[in-house]
Amino acid sequence: MAPQTHRSGFAALIGRPNVGKSTLLNQLTGEKLAIVSGKPQTTRNRILGVVTRPEGQVAFVDTPGIHQAKGELNRYMVDVALQAVDDVDLVLFVIEPTPAEVPSVGPGNRFILERLQKSKKPTFLVINKIDTVPKAVLLPLIDLYRREFPFAEVVPISAREEDGVEHLFKVVLQHLPEGEPVFPEDMLTDQAEKVLVAEYIREQVLRHCRQEIPYSTAVLVDFFDESEREPAPGTPPGKLAGLIRIAASIYVERDSQKAIIIGKQGQMLKTIGTDARKSIQRLLGAHVYLSLRVRVEPRWSERPEGLKKLGYE
Incomplete structure (x- = not known):
């Protein structure tokens, strides 16, 4: 008899284009649910990836990159991403570090932070691609973002290298409410x-x-x-x-x-x-x-x- 699922809920992957949200979703689920490319706006719709373990179930929602929307398609993608914030229990705000000596938030990420302030949802700062910069870059970046927003957790990872991904899953699960699985145990995605x-x-x-x-x-x-x-x-x-x-x-x-x-x-x-x-x-x-x-x-x-x-x- 399988152990009872103790925690379950939804977590949205939110961030600028090309910060690695889709790669992270694929690593978390162990399956290629989201296509990946080096070109911006690759993801156009929300993509659900369900991870079920004996200790709980997390439904991750990958979203299009949030950017300055010009044209109907771009506005549609940004609306999809922002709507996901309202529909989940927890937000994973994914950023990538920059090698600059003096880190900055930037207008794109600042817009996202302002939207997250209004949502009042528990939010993690997920710093992806940590394999691309010296470790000394990370602490000033974490300090900067912590001054901008009351993050529940800060989790540095490299989705491509699978570094920190399992730890991220465990921490996400700890922050979700107690409850039975939302989806059947064998369900991986709602994508046909x-x-x-x-x-x-x-x-x-x-x-x-x-x-x-x-x-x-x-x-x-x-x-x-x-x-x-x-x-x-x-x-x-x-x-x-x-x-x-x-x-x-x-x-x-x-x-x-x-x-x-x-x-x-x-x-x-x-x-x-x-x-x-x-x-x-x-x-x-x-x-x-x-x-x-x-x-x-x-x-x-x-x-x-x-x-x-x-x-x-």
């Missing part, structure tokens, strides 16, 4: 497989295409056929089994962007599809037939109806 598939495809666009292309890109899964997914009898555990047929559309805003994603003689689209298929097969545990096409939806990121059509609502 089709949503994850679309994100894995978008990740490869981010990876392979020019700087200006990813921000104008969205992906929708048009067809997801699982009729041949069941593995054949006697298939060894851990082997890909069965077949899933997927068709998806990559949306851009201009014909010139479509030409770049397709590439010369279709080579870029083929590369995107090949790499996306490998990731999707690992996700689904089955062979995948993936068909991609590129469509133009003019100015979709600037129009409310365009956002709604492509799933941002």
Whole structure:
């Protein structure tokens, strides 16, 4: 009989773009739930990752990076992030250290701190990427932020190196209320497989295409056929089994962007599809037939109806 879960609740990962929130979510859950790239605004929606242990359950909510919002898509992403603060028990404010001799909060993080002051939610300062700076940088930075906000805890980590991540989980759990699990013990995320598939495809666009292309890109899964997914009898555990047929559309805003994603003689689209298929097969545990096409939806990121059509609502 499994021990009773003593504590449970929700914790939001909040911060500026590219501070490592999605990498941290993936490390906490042990699964790739959020796509990761070096480009800002990679995460566009809230992503739930549930970690269940005998001693408790934490539902982590990854959010888009909070930035100066210009355009409908950017405003949507910032609204998603700020709304998450109101919906959780605990906030993890993720920052990255800078090698500057005199640390500063900066206007972006100051805006977030002002929003957190209004929320009155218990908040941790999570200093990520500590492997990138000398340790001597951290103490002045911690002192600076402690003067700005009454943090419940300060936890330095390196999500990429898995340094301090387990300690962070334990401290988060200690600050959550006593209670039964919110989600079933075997639940990892509320993201549907089709949503994850679309994100894995978008990740490869981010990876392979020019700087200006990813921000104008969205992906929708048009067809997801699982009729041949069941593995054949006697298939060894851990082997890909069965077949899933997927068709998806990559949306851009201009014909010139479509030409770049397709590439010369279709080579870029083929590369995107090949790499996306490998990731999707690992996700689904089955062979995948993936068909991609590129469509133009003019100015979709600037129009409310365009956002709604492509799933941002």
